[in-house]
Amino acid sequence: MPHKRINRRSFIRTSAGAGVTLAARSFLLEAPNLAAAGRPVPPSDTLRFGMIGIGMEGSGVLATCVRLPGVECVAACDLYDGRHTLANEIISKATGKTVPTTRRYQDLLDNKEIDCVVAAVPDHWHKQVIVDACNAGKDVYCEKPMTHKPEEGFEIIDAAAKNDRIVQIGSQRRSSIGFAKAKELIDQGVIGTVDYAENRLGRNSPCGAWVYPPPPDLSPANLDWETWLGDAPRVPFNPVRFARWRAYRDYGEGLPGDLYVHALTGIHYVMGVDAPAMRAYTSGGLFRWKDGRDFPDLQNTFYEYPNFRAGILMTLSTHEPEVTRFLGTRGMISVYGEGDTVIVEPQDGQDHEPCGYTSSFPEKLKDAYDKDWHEKHDPKLGESKLIEAESYVYPPGYSEFREHLWNFFQSVRTRQPSVEGPDFGNNASLGCHLSNVSYFHRSIAVWDASSRKIVAS
Ligand SMILES: NC(=O)c1ccc[n+]([C@@H]2O[C@H](COP(=O)([O-])OP(=O)(O)OC[C@H]3O[C@@H](n4cnc5c(N)ncnc54)[C@H](O)[C@@H]3O)[C@@H](O)[C@H]2O)c1
Incomplete structure (x- = not known):
């Protein structure tokens, strides 16, 4: 991964900082696709996509996609009519044009003008949208997490394979230059053998805890509530569930589906994981946001993978800047979610003075031991090696989210x-x-690869 050296002053100019202390040796990472993404694309190569779901995330996805060269939105779909208006506000701001809108995503799948679809619908709709898109011959980008229920994953994998479709899941960390750098350094052995990876993140605000305000005009007249429910149990029209679906098991997965998935994506990518974790144990609780939600607001999980372990700790009661850490026998790499920085802190894994255990030796023995130790281990003049930390900073204007969407359209183009x-x-x-x-069964959860099921032991 290319990078160039920078000084502290330019770091302050190039990065938000977010409380991350920069190492003395600092480098600016290069974004591989930024230059390519700025290049014009001939009209014959333009990809036409349909947008499904234009809510909090979909509005940003749409605004980003319509600014990518060679990519055009030709239709938009949402079950809430207010978001038809929003879609065209976004599209016309970027292109001066408007597009047809619909409540039925099937209309987009039937449209021969459309090459691919981009979906940002709530999680309980992901599987159906992806499978339907593949069966209709459309490539599909769908937001994370890929599934709402464990059994849905293999249906999606089969639909993509059977129809030979590009399916990309929207966990942008998979396209992040920071995580790519961490992977490169770990693969080179810079921090030795990594036994443990961890992610910590905390939020402390109503918005951070998904207490979102429903759109004030939302009603059964402008929202197809029955379809919104999908395969979830029927409940009467409920604007709170519409806006805060993450907090309910019928539609979301709480902290794991909303935020763990990003942590796991980073960890899986860097550590080269190509199978689910073998076992997980979770503890947590609902301490603060007792508003009728189904999920805890503090969740802490330990995972077992064949060659390493991982821990994730998330809370909705205290703000803590996100960090993903990789702990190795020769140091530690931290990827900061705020501040866009990767810090590498090497360690030599050696004693630098006689082991404190010698304080249990009688004085004469201790003195002799210490003298011998110093003779053997003290660095000779000119031999001592300084172990320096390094920082890698993201370039100004870089967005892994934009990079990830760009990568999807490149896959559609190149197959x-x-x-x-x-x-x-x-x-x-x-x-x-x-x-x-694990949390809901209060037990260890085990991935049983032969039955492709999660078993609560
Ligand atoms: N990658 C990220 O960083 C990131 C960030 C936030 C959210 N997300 C993901 O994006 C997705 C959407 O989240 P959100 O916060 O934007 O939700 P949201 O509720 O704000 O928006 C979802 C929209 O989808 C529409 N919709 C629901 N079912 C539909 C259907 N069958 N057909 C057409 N439209 C339908 C809803 O009417 C709503 O307007 C979720 O999967 C979420 O996990 C990803």
Whole structure:
């Protein structure tokens, strides 16, 4: 991964900082696709996509896609009519045009003008939208987490394979230059053998805890509530469930589906994980946001993978800047979610003075031991090696989210596999489900690869 050296002053100019202390040796990472993404694309190569779901995330996805060269939105779909208006506000701001809108995503799948679809619908709709898109011959980008239920993953994998479709899941960390750098350094052995990876993240605000305000005009007249429910149990029209679906098991997966999935994506990518975690144990609780939600607001999970262990700790009661850490026998790499920085702190793994255990020796023995130790281990003049930390900073204007969307359209164009195909998406999603199965069963959750099921032991 290319990078160039920078000084502290330019770091302050190039990065938000977010409380991350930069190492003395700092480098600016290069974004591989930024230049390519700025290049004009001939009209014959333009990809036409349909947008499904234009809510909090879909509005940003749409605004980003319509600014990518060679990519055009030709239709938009949402079950809530207010978001038809929003879609055209976004599209016309970027292109001066408007597009037809519909409540039925099937209309987009039937439209021969459309090459692919981009979906940002709530999680309980992901599987159906992806499978229907593949069966209709459309490539599909669908937001994370790939699945709402563990059993949905293999249906998606089969639909993509059977129809030979590009499926990309929207966990943008899979396209992140920061995580790519961490992977490169770990693969080179810079921090030795990595036994443990961890992610910590905390939020402390109503918005951070998904207490979203429903659109004030929302009603059964402008929202197809029955379809919104999908295969979830029938409940009367409920604007709170519409806006805060993450907090209910019928539609979302709580902290794992919303946020763990990003942590797991980063960890799986860097550590080269190509199967679900073997086991997970979760503890947590609902301490603060007792508003009728189904999920805890503190969740802590330990995962077992064949060659390493991982821990994720998330809370909705205290703000803590997100960090993903890889702990190795020769140091530690931290990827900061705020501040866009990767810090590498090497360690030599050696004693630098006689072991404190010698304080249990009688004085004469201790003195002799210490003298011998110093003779053998003290660095000779000119021999001592300084172990320096290094920082890698993201370039100004870089967005892994934009990079990830760009990668999807490149896959559609080139027919090369997507950076985050359904196998990868499934492994990350299963990690989310393992966490929740363990939490709700108060037991260890085990991935049984032969039956492709999660078993609560
Ligand atoms: N990658 C990220 O960083 C990131 C961030 C936030 C959300 N997300 C993901 O994006 C997805 C959407 O989240 P959100 O916060 O935007 O939700 P949202 O509720 O704000 O928006 C979802 C929209 O989808 C529409 N919709 C629901 N079912 C539909 C259907 N069958 N057909 C057409 N439209 C339908 C809804 O009417 C709504 O407008 C989720 O999967 C979420 O996990 C990803």
